[in-house]
Amino acid sequence: MTRHTDTAVATDLTLRWLVRGTTATAAILLLTAVFDIWPFKPLASTGTAMLLLAAAVTIEVSRRSGWRSHRIHHRWAGMLTGLGILGTLIAISGVGQAWPIPMFGLGLGALTVGSTWMILARYRSTPEGVDNHGVMTNPTMNRGAAGWMLGILMTGFYVLVYWYPSALDGLVRTTDWLSWAMRGRAADHWFMYSLVYTLAVAVFGIRAWYRYRHVKYQRLRTLSVVFVQVILAFVLPSILVLFQQPEFYFSYFWPLKWTYLWPGDYGMGWILADSGRLGMFMIGWGAIMSFVATPILTYYYGKRWYCSWVCGCGAMAETMGDPYRHLAPRSTASWQLERWMIHGSLLVIVVATAVLWINSATEGAMLGSLSGAFAQTYGFLFGSIWAGVIGVGFYPFLGTRIWCRYGCPMAAILGLQQRFFSRFRITTNGGQCISCGNCSAYCEMGIDVRWYAQRGQNIVRASCVGCGICSSVCPRGVLKLENGPADGRLGRPVLVEWEDVDILSGYD
Numbered sequence: 457m458t459r460h461t462d463t464a465v466a467t468d469l470t471l472r473w474l475v476r477g478t479t480a481t482a483a484i485l486l487l488t489a490v491f492d493i494w495p496f497k498p499l500a501s502t503g504t505a506m507l508l509l510a511a512a513v514t515i516e517v518s519r520r521s522g523w524r525s526h527r528i529h530h531r532w533a534g535m536l537t538g539l540g541i542l543g544t545l546i547a548i549s550g551v552g553q554a555w556p557i558p559m560f561g562l563g564l565g566a567l568t569v570g571s572t573w574m575i576l577a578r579y580r581s582t583p584e585g586v587d588n589h590g591v592m593t594n595p596t597m598n599r600g601a602a603g604w605m606l607g608i609l610m611t612g613f614y615v616l617v618y619w620y621p622s623a624l625d626g627l628v629r630t631t632d633w634l635s636w637a638m639r640g641r642a643a644d645h646w647f648m649y650s651l652v653y654t655l656a657v658a659v660f661g662i663r664a665w666y667r668y669r670h671v672k673y674q675r676l677r678t679l680s681v682v683f684v685q686v687i688l689a690f691v692l693p694s695i696l697v698l699f700q701q702p703e704f705y706f707s708y709f710w711p712l713k714w715t716y717l718w719p720g721d722y723g724m725g726w727i728l729a730d731s732g733r734l735g736m737f738m739i740g741w742g743a744i745m746s747f748v749a750t751p752i753l754t755y756y757y758g759k760r761w762y763c764s765w766v767c768g769c770g771a772m773a774e775t776m777g778d779p780y781r782h783l784a785p786r787s788t789a790s791w792q793l794e795r796w797m798i799h800g801s802l803l804v805i806v807v808a809t810a811v812l813w814i815n816s817a818t819e820g821a822m823l824g825s826l827s828g829a830f831a832q833t834y835g836f837l838f839g840s841i842w843a844g845v846i847g848v849g850f851y852p853f854l855g856t857r858i859w860c861r862y863g864c865p866m867a868a869i870l871g872l873q874q875r876f877f878s879r880f881r882i883t884t885n886g887g888q889c890i891s892c893g894n895c896s897a898y899c900e901m902g903i904d905v906r907w908y909a910q911r912g913q914n915i916v917r918a919s920c921v922g923c924g925i926c927s928s929v930c931p932r933g934v935l936k937l938e939n940g941p942a943d944g945r946l947g948r949p950v951l952v953e954w955e956d957v958d959i960l961s962g963y964d
């Protein structure tokens with residue numbers, strides 16, 4: 457039996473069990489709704505059950521058809537996705553607030569199921585291996601009119617979330633049932649946003665899985681970012697809220713989540729306020745991850761352990777942002793700008809943290825009562841505008857890692873260590889390179905990978921997030937991500953440069 461057939465049989469079996477498990481869970485939830493059994497509210501149970509049943513039917517229909525007629529699937533899935541977009545817009549308008557669960561099904565539910573179906577229909581039927589899938593010519597992915605519209609929509613969504621959340625109240629109400637189920641309280645706009653974010657990572661995670669399924673590193677990495685986002689950044693914080701504890705994210709640390717080590721009510725204060733030992737554990741966890749685990753892991757694995765395996769910003773970039781990675785600016789000017797901006801951002805966060813702690817230790821001698829405003833202004837500029845609106849909204853214009861390249865202080869620290877004190881490097885087998893340029897085109901950090909490959913020179917760059925896509929799309933197996941000994945990792949080109957050849961020596 458070939459490896460391909462083996463994989464197909466195993467996938468089919470997995471899908472069967474997935475359908476059975478999903479249907480059984482939906483049935484149990486419906487029973488809890490009928491008998492109004494703790495801990496779920498009937499509204500929450502019914503909504504969850506409907507969503508699970510819709511997912512089970514979609515998977516089963518697709519599985520039975522054997523994915524042969526993928527064009528038909530694609531059409532139906534496209535229509536369902538379109539219905540989902542329309543339903544979401546109707547929900548935002550406030551129409552249908554009297555029927556929140558059906559509206560959720562018509563909006564975010566249909567959008568989630570439809571886009572998952574579309575991805576499965578498209579990618580399951582294609583063979584494993586490198587395929588550009590028209591990303592360079594598709595107007596949605598290459599700054600065409602559709603791409604611009606998408607970028608404006610995404611940016612607009614972020615503007616509403618941060619500054620006009622009441623405009624999204626209709627959509628927020630459709631997620632109440634889930635918020636009651638998970639957190640024991642009605643949804644707010646941050647819960648809705650977190651749900652949308654998590655769904656996007658999960659759905660496009662399926663796309664990333666299929667697109668790069670020929671490489672084990674990519675399969676594991678995709679599983680990791682989806683798992684961390686769903687469990688550590690969505691389910692666990694919700695459960696903490698359910699038990700009246702701080703909504704803490706175990707996958708974010710200072711300086712990316714700067715408030716976790718800032719003093720005062722806008723910083724550690726709210727974590728410690730009512731949570732006793734658990735709050736102390738959270739603060740301790742954050743401090744240990746920032747100052748102990750991070751340097752050790754970066755020494756052994758480079759910044760990839762965090763940027764491409766754990767971080768929520770990276771998760772979004774590697775999943776929903778994947779179709780836009782080739783749009784990353786690559787000019788020398790953009791590289792110089794990147795260095796100034798990201799290290800400037802790191803400097804600002806270090807100074808801000810020091811100022812706030814000195815202010816706290818001197819009981820307000822430096823900033824007086826302005827410390828809260830100072831912290832809020834920082835959060836507004838960096839958290840809202842930079843990481844949110846530009847960082848994600850601009851994917852269709854500037855590629856996927858805009859925040860990671862130009863703004864993230866965590867990436868700056870990890871990058872400095874990766875460049876000067878780490879075992880990580882990408883080795884290149886220059887003799888095999890055919891200069892196709894796939895690697896450079898797909899590098900989301902704008903690194904000219906081919907330049908190194910042609911010379912057979914190791915790639916040791918502060919900005920490299922170790923996503924490994926350059927290696928996965930290389931048709932010649934030239935590039936390899938390695939954690940070798942730190943000595944000699946910078947390497948020298950193995951190719952002889954023309955300036956080094958002096959054929960006339962000895963004749964003058």
Ligand code: SF4
Nearest residue numbers: 889890892893895930
């Ligand atoms: S390293 Fe691979 S992908 Fe990059 S130019 Fe050479 S052959 Fe192409």
Ligand code: SF4
Nearest residue numbers: 899920921923924926
């Ligand atoms: S050089 Fe390769 S591994 Fe590094 S960021 Fe670019 S594509 Fe990812």
